[in-house]
Amino acid sequence: MPKSFFYFEEKKIYFEQDMSVAAALLCAGVADFRQTQVLHKPRGPFCMMGACFDCLLVIDGMVNQQGCMRLAKQGIKVKRQTSNVLSEIN
Amino acid sequence: MRVAVIGAGPAGISASLALVARSVHVTMLDEQPSAGGQIYRNLANVSAEQAQRLGSDYVIGKSLLKQLEQAIDNKILTSVSRASVWSVTEEKEVSWSIDGRSYCQKFDAIILATGSIERAMPIDGWTNPGVITVGAAQILIKTARYSPPSSVLVGSGPLFYLVACQMLEMGNPPKALLETQNNTDLLKAFIHLRPNLTSLLYLAKGLVMLAKLRFAGVKRIKAVRDVRIKSKGNAHIIEFSKVGTKRQIEAETVLLHAGVHPNIQITQALGLKHDWSQENHCFEPRTDKFGRTSLKNIFVAGDGIKILGADAAKISGKCAALALLADNGFLNAKADLSRPYRLHQKYVQIRKFLDVLYAPKDWYSCPTNNIVICRCEEVTAGKIREAVKIGCLGPNQLKAYSRCGMGNCQGRYCGNIVINLISEMVGQTPEETGYFRIRSPIKPVSLAEVANLETII
Amino acid sequence: MSDEKKEADFAIIGGGIVGLSVAHGLLKQGCSVICIDGSDTDFRASRGNFGLVWVQGKGIRTPFYAAWTQNAARIYPDFVSELSQETGVQINYNQAGGYEYFTDPQTLSQRMDEYKQLKKALNGDYPYEFLSSSQIRAAEPMIGGETIGASFYPYDGHLNPLQLLKALASYCQKKGLSHYLGEEFKTADKKEGVFRIVTKKGLTISANKVVISAGLGAKKIGPLFGFLGLVSPQRGQILVTEKISPILNRPSVTIRQVDEGAIQIGDSQEKAGFNDNETQAQMSRIAQNAIKMMPKLAQLRLVRAWGSLRVMSPDGLPIYHQSHTMPGAFLITCHSGITLAATHSANLSLWLTGHKNAPELSRFSEDRFNA
Numbered sequence: 017m018p019k020s021f022f023y024f025e026e027k028k029i030y031f032e033q034d035m036s037v038a039a040a041l042l043c044a045g046v047a048d049f050r051q052t053q054v055l056h057k058p059r060g061p062f063c064m065m066g067a068c069f070d071c072l073l074v075i076d077g078m079v080n081q082q083g084c085m086r087l088a089k090q091g092i093k094v095k096r097q098t099s100n101v102l103s104e105i106n
Numbered sequence: 107m108r109v110a111v112i113g114a115g116p117a118g119i120s121a122s123l124a125l126v127a128r129s130v131h132v133t134m135l136d137e138q139p140s141a142g143g144q145i146y147r148n149l150a151n152v153s154a155e156q157a158q159r160l161g162s163d164y165v166i167g168k169s170l171l172k173q174l175e176q177a178i179d180n181k182i183l184t185s186v187s188r189a190s191v192w193s194v195t196e197e198k199e200v201s202w203s204i205d206g207r208s209y210c211q212k213f214d215a216i217i218l219a220t221g222s223i224e225r226a227m228p229i230d231g232w233t234n235p236g237v238i239t240v241g242a243a244q245i246l247i248k249t250a251r252y253s254p255p256s257s258v259l260v261g262s263g264p265l266f267y268l269v270a271c272q273m274l275e276m277g278n279p280p281k282a283l284l285e286t287q288n289n290t291d292l293l294k295a296f297i298h299l300r301p302n303l304t305s306l307l308y309l310a311k312g313l314v315m316l317a318k319l320r321f322a323g324v325k326r327i328k329a330v331r332d333v334r335i336k337s338k339g340n341a342h343i344i345e346f347s348k349v350g351t352k353r354q355i356e357a358e359t360v361l362l363h364a365g366v367h368p369n370i371q372i373t374q375a376l377g378l379k380h381d382w383s384q385e386n387h388c389f390e391p392r393t394d395k396f397g398r399t400s401l402k403n404i405f406v407a408g409d410g411i412k413i414l415g416a417d418a419a420k421i422s423g424k425c426a427a428l429a430l431l432a433d434n435g436f437l438n439a440k441a442d443l444s445r446p447y448r449l450h451q452k453y454v455q456i457r458k459f460l461d462v463l464y465a466p467k468d469w470y471s472c473p474t475n476n477i478v479i480c481r482c483e484e485v486t487a488g489k490i491r492e493a494v495k496i497g498c499l500g501p502n503q504l505k506a507y508s509r510c511g512m513g514n515c516q517g518r519y520c521g522n523i524v525i526n527l528i529s530e531m532v533g534q535t536p537e538e539t540g541y542f543r544i545r546s547p548i549k550p551v552s553l554a555e556v557a558n559l560e561t562i563i
Numbered sequence: 564m565s566d567e568k569k570e571a572d573f574a575i576i577g578g579g580i581v582g583l584s585v586a587h588g589l590l591k592q593g594c595s596v597i598c599i600d601g602s603d604t605d606f607r608a609s610r611g612n613f614g615l616v617w618v619q620g621k622g623i624r625t626p627f628y629a630a631w632t633q634n635a636a637r638i639y640p641d642f643v644s645e646l647s648q649e650t651g652v653q654i655n656y657n658q659a660g661g662y663e664y665f666t667d668p669q670t671l672s673q674r675m676d677e678y679k680q681l682k683k684a685l686n687g688d689y690p691y692e693f694l695s696s697s698q699i700r701a702a703e704p705m706i707g708g709e710t711i712g713a714s715f716y717p718y719d720g721h722l723n724p725l726q727l728l729k730a731l732a733s734y735c736q737k738k739g740l741s742h743y744l745g746e747e748f749k750t751a752d753k754k755e756g757v758f759r760i761v762t763k764k765g766l767t768i769s770a771n772k773v774v775i776s777a778g779l780g781a782k783k784i785g786p787l788f789g790f791l792g793l794v795s796p797q798r799g800q801i802l803v804t805e806k807i808s809p810i811l812n813r814p815s816v817t818i819r820q821v822d823e824g825a826i827q828i829g830d831s832q833e834k835a836g837f838n839d840n841e842t843q844a845q846m847s848r849i850a851q852n853a854i855k856m857m858p859k860l861a862q863l864r865l866v867r868a869w870g871s872l873r874v875m876s877p878d879g880l881p882i883y884h885q886s887h888t889m890p891g892a893f894l895i896t897c898h899s900g901i902t903l904a905a906t907h908s909a910n911l912s913l914w915l916t917g918h919k920n921a922p923e924l925s926r927f928s929e930d931r932f933n934a
Contacts, residue, residue, distance in 0.1 A: 032250070034139065034151050039250040047235035047340060047359075053806070054484040060235030062481070064242035065144060066137055066190075066549075067223050067369070069514035070233075070481060080550070080805055080864065084245075085190075087139060199843050210843065377840070496733045497578075499745045500603020506610045506725040514866065532745075540603055545841055545869045553804060554861035557850035559843070 020090045031088040038064060038071045038083030041094075049073055049083060050097035072097050107434060110135060110200050110213040112191050112372065115143020116167070116416045117408025117423035118219035119174050124427035126182045128436050133211070135189040135202055141174055142167060143221055144241065145416045147248040150175075156251060159275045161268070163416065164248075170420070193546035194218075194372050196401055201546075201559060208555035211562040215403035215434065217426050218373060219419075222366040222409040225388070226519040227261060227470050228477050228487070231335025232362060236342060240363035244269045253278040254359035258344055260284045260333055261363035262464040264415075267315045269361070270324065279322050282355055284346055286364075286467050288329035295463035305456035327353075331469050335360055364466050368410050371518065374544040376401065382536040385461040386413055387471070388522055389541050395447050397426035398433075405430055418453035421446050472526045479527070480520040482513020487527060494531045501542045504528065514550065517542040568741040571595040573915070574760055574770035576748050576784060577777035579609035580724070580900040581907060583731035585774055587646075588912025590738040597768050598735070599746040599760070601780070606796070606839060608778055609900060611871020613801060613829050614724040614821065615814060616656070616902045619663060619691060619716035623677045626684035627926050628880050632899070633689070635906035636718040642905035643722065649737065652730035654722050655822035661719030662699070662815040664856055666709040674714060691716050705810050705857045713815075721814040723822050724901050731904075743768075748777070748784055753889050773892045774915065778874045779837075781896050789888030791929050794896055796837055796872035800845045801829035802853075804863040818853060818860075826863060828853045832873075841868040873898045877932055883911065884929040894929065 021028040024041060031040035038061045041049070047060040049071050061071035064084045071083035074095040083094075107130055111122045114136035122132045134141070140150045146167030149157060157165045177183040186202070193201040194216065201210040224239045231237060240259060246252045247269075253276035259266060262285050270280050299305065319326065330346040337343075345354045367388035370380060378399050379392040390412050397405040407426040408419030425446045431437045473479070475488030485508050490498075493507040501517070501524050504510055510524060511517035517524070521542055529539045547556075573589055575582045578600030586596050618636045622629030636658070643656040665671040675693060682689040692715045699713040700706050736742055746762040751773070753759070758773045777784050778794070785792025806824030814820075817830035830852060831845045846868050854861045874896055876882050881897030893915055897903055913921040 034148055035250045039246055039252065042246060042254070043250055043252045045340060049235065052233075052484055055478075057233065057484075058235050059233060059481075060238075062233075062238055062242060063224065064238065064245040065223075067515060067518050068481060072514075085137070193843060193846075195843055196840075201843060493729075496729070496736060497600070497742060497744050498603075502603050502610070507729045512867075516867075543604070545867060546846070547865055547868065550805065550864040550866045552861070553802070553850045553854060553863050553865050556802070556846050556865055557854050557861065559847055 020088070022088055022090065022092045022094055024094045025096065029094075035088045036084050037073065037075065037086045037088050037092075037094060040088045041083065048096070051099040053099045056099045107131070107214045108133065109215045109217065109430065110198075110211070111217045111219060112194070112200070113143065113219035113221055113408075113410070114138070114141035114185065114187075115145060115219060115221045115408060115419065116170065117221070117410065117419040118143070118217070119170050119423065120420040121217045121219060121407050121423035121427040122183055123173055123177060124424045125430065126177050128431050129182070130431065130436065131182065131184075133184045133186065133213070135186045135191055135200070137188065137190050139187055141185055141187065142171060144245065146171065147245055152248065160248065160272050161275075190549040190551070191372070192549045192551045194376060196376060198403065203549070203551045203555055206552060206555065208551055208559050209562055210559045215405070215430050217397070217405045217407055217423070217430065218410055219407045219423060220369045220372055220410045222413055223369045223518060224366050225364040225466060226523055227362045227364040228473050228479050228523055229333050229335065229362075229470050230477060231337060231342075233478055233481055234335060234337040234342070236337060236340055236358070237335055237360040237362065240266055240269045240361045241366075243359070243361045244272065247272055247276060251276075254361070256281050256358035257361055258282050258284060258355055258357035259361045259363065260286070260330070260344065262287045263363055263365040264312070264460060264464075265366065266363045267312065267319070271315045271318055274318060274322050274324070279324050281357055282325040282327060283319070284330045284333065284344065284355070285326060285328045286330060287464055291463050291465065295459045298462050299459045300455050302452060302455050304452040305459065308456045331467065364470065365464055366409070366413055367522065368413065369518070370410070370541075371516065371544055371548050373399070373406060373410070374541060375546055375548060376404065378404075380541065383412070385458065387466055395425070396429035396443060397422060398429055403430070403433065414450070414453040414457055418450055421450040425450060471523060472530055473523070479523050480510040480513065482515050483509040485510040485520075490524060490527050491531060494528055498528065499532055499534075500528065500540050501525065505542065511542050516544060516548070568595065568597060569768045571597045571741065571768070571770050573597070573772050573774060574599070574758060574768055575774045575776060576760070577775065577780060578732070578742065578744070579607060579776065579778060580728055580731065580904055581778070581895055581897065582774070582776035583728070583735055584900070584904040584907035585776060585895060585912055585915065586735045586740055587731055588908035589915065590735060590740060591908070592912060592916055592918070594916065595739070596735070597741040597743065597770060599743045599748065599762060599766070599768070601747045602745055606779055606837065606872045608871060608874055608898070609728050610725065611801070611839070611869060612724050612901060613799075613819075613827065614721050614901065615661070615816070615819070616658065616720045616722060617661065617816065617899070618719055618902070619661070619714055620816060621899070623681055625880060626681060629681055629689070630685055631906065632902060633718065635903050636720070638909055639720070639905045642908060646730045646734055650730045650733045652726050652733060654726045654730055656720060656722040658718060658720030659813055660715055660717040661721070661813050662694070662703070662713040662715055664699070664706070664710045664713045664815055666711060666855070668711060671712050678714065703812055705859060707858045708855045710856055719814070721819050722901070727901065727904065748780070751787055753891070756891070758891065771891060772915065774895055775893065776895045778896065779872060781894060785894055788892040788894070789886040790884060790892075790894045791932055792894070793877050793882075793929070793932055794874050796835070797875045797898075798831065798833040798835040798839060798870050799829055799873055800831045800833075800841050800849060800868060800870045801827060802846060802849050802865055803827050803867040804860070805866050807863065818857065825866070826860060837872065839870045839872050841870045881927050882929055883914065883924045883927040
């Protein structure tokens with residue numbers, strides 16, 4: 017069976033079953049998930065259990081998604097969240 | 107009678123099992139993809155070999171999960187995974203969200219078993235990517251079979267050594283352990299030790315872990331302080347001082363741990379009474395021996411009351427369930443609830459020892475002005491001290507003046523540090539300082555979901 | 564905590580927005596002022612409010628109150644800019660006018676009549692407008708659903724109320740306010756023309772005049788000074804969404820976009836005693852109403868909700884009253900502490916000092932409840 021993957025800004029990130037998006041990214045050496053809103057500093061996962069809200073990502077166009085609480089799924093499109101990225105209303 | 111159990115860790119599962127054994131229907135809600143809590147995280151899905159690797163305290167959860175599975179199969183227990191509970195009211199209405207839909211159900215009783223979270227360790231660089239908690243590393247091991255390479259652990263506590271050993275078993279030993287406790291702490295802790303069998307077994311386990319680490323050649327540096335992390339991408343330089351001399355070490359991942367404390371988000375939101383624990387330096391919900399709170403038919407169980415570990419949590423879950431049953435006429439009025447309670451008390455002795463040995467250190471729990479305390483709103487200790495100067499006597503006025511604690515995590519991580527800073531400056535006790543007023547939603551939820559709550563009857 | 568005096572011209576009981584606005588004005592007049600303030604967990608309308616500086620809809624049947632409010636809004640820009648300059652606190656006041664949206668034709672036409680009459684009563688000085696359904700949609704693209712029109716009033720606006728509170732506290736302290744925090748009022752008496760106030764922790768202060776601006780606390784404290792203290796709580800609940808890029812140009816009476824980007828929604832008026840919890844039912848109702856008015860808000864995530872208690876007099880109007888039995892004691896209470904802050908500082912403080920330019924405030928006295 018071919019390995020599943022999702023996209024992280026053009027890059028394919030392979031993952032195994034039961035992995036969250038955040039875990040898959042950390043396994044791939046990606047720790048910088050977003051830029052903070054106040055000081056514009058890089059930030060990544062911290063608690064991995066849904067408590068700290070540091071691992072926020074843009075997933076399939078939706079901002080503020082907790083990477084550690086979303087199971088990785090084949091083909092989803094994941095992006096870093098920049099500090100000026102606010103929710104947009106479509 | 108319908109009972110909600112919130113949290114599917116050892117306390118929640120054993121509470122649920124004790125209830126269904128008396129034919130009380132239980133809805134068990136948990137935020138993770140599978141039941142087990144953080145201690146038995148993903149245990150249902152990992153191979154026997156991997157489970158073995160992570161130690162007997164992990165494997166032992168299998169039997170609990172098996173019983174849970176049977177109860178689910180027999181349709182006497184509804185287990186809802188990936189459910190973010192975002193509101194629990196005094197009227198015992200529970201609201202939760204799954205995949206963008208929210209549900210609300212009114213229960214006759216609720217057992218809160220939401221476990222613990224790791225204490226914040228605000229040091230210079232703790233917000234850098236690649237600096238995660240020791241608990242987070244354990245979740246990576248359990249769910250992704252991934253042990254971060256070239257890691258340095260900073261802090262102390264039982265979980266600290268357990269995860270170091272698990273990394274070892276994963277074939278990826280930590281580069282070093284920078285331990286914050288010193289020999290004086292050890293001496294003080296031994297003075298507090300009133301050994302019973304449970305604590306001796308616990309100590310023996312600890313010694314085995316230390317021996318394993320030693321045998322594997324993992325470097326342990328004790329009595330470190332003033333730790334700073336300078337990061338460039340995935341390369342971190344950890345600077346620290348030991349007995350006055352400055353040293354440094356490099357790492358690819360830095361793992362922090364300063365112990366754990368009860369996760370009091372829901373108990374605070376319910377407005378339950380809490381007391382400051384001098385031993386564990388945190389607020390704990392006020393309960394009776396069996397987990398009864400000041401609100402009728404709302405109970406707390408496990409580490410959510412007081413940190414005593416998974417084995418104690420199982421008994422505590424059972425205690426809460428029995429109390430619930432007794433209060434609602436499902437048990438003989440003369441039923442003896444004292445046995446599980448006595449069992450539970452066995453775990454208190456060793457905890458006193460651990461609390462003294464691994465007490466949080468002032469140099470990080472009351473940090474210098476440049477350190478970011480509130481990770482969400484990026485508020486420094488300096489800003490907090492400034493706000494106290496112009497009139498914040500408590501965390502709620504502080505929230506108004508500085509936005510500290512107002513972000514997504516709602517003070518889960520900065521809460522205790524804020525209490526330390528305010529109490530120190532104003533010269534009052536943590537109890538006088540008080541805690542953040544927690545409001546729903548405890549987890550963010552869409553406006554559409556709130557507007558169109560699906561009520562379950 | 565600047566200059567810890569225990570004797571002053573004025574003692575203010577209650578250091579919320581109302582108390583500190585008055586302190587601000589008194590200090591500018593050169594008075595010495597002490598303020599005592601309670602605990603972190605007191606009911607604090609100053610911390611839970613919506614952040615509007617708002618004129619329309621107020622005083623429809625009481626033109627003198629509409630005029631008082633209108634004047635407050637007109638002098639607001641100067642009040643805020645001076646405060647910001649002196650303290651460096653960004654209050655983010657934006658006075659570009661505001662709306663009230665209507666979904667029901669009858670309510671709309673009634674409001675049109677009311678404003679016409681109010682304008683007449685105010686000798687033409689009430690510059691409102693009405694916007695048609697298409698005009699309001701052009702002005703606020705988020706509007707959809709059932710909105711059929713809106714009223715517009717040019718001096719309406721909004722600000723960050725928490726920053727206003729912080730700025731007032733820091734301004735007053737800088738200008739010599741003795742600010743005693745965590746000091747709950749216990750007793751008071753008046754001897755030889757001097758008020759003596761004792762707190763629960765045993766602090767004693769004395770002053771020639773006393774101002775009670777203790778919000779709901781006036782119910783208990785007021786009678787000790789000979790006031791009726793007729794205030795009662797009215798709960799309001801507010802929802803706050805995640806931060807988003809600017810989508811609302813102007814605030815409305817129930818929905819606004821705050822300076823940091825979040826959408827704040829609040830329109831409940833409940834009798835719930837002294838319970839300031841947020842409730843499931845109201846949160847749902849508020850969310851439903853907001854979506855009715857602006858359907859696209861549905862996709863936004865709610866990050867916070869809270870309940871807070873408004874301080875209501877029997878007729879909803881402010882109470883400004885000097886005690887008949889203990890002259891020199893003043894009761895000040897209102898549920899529009901943010902809106903009236905500028906005039907409380909500039910004008911109400913003149914009334915407190917007996918200045919020749921003091922406004923005539925007899926219609927706001929407690930005597931109206933004695934009839």
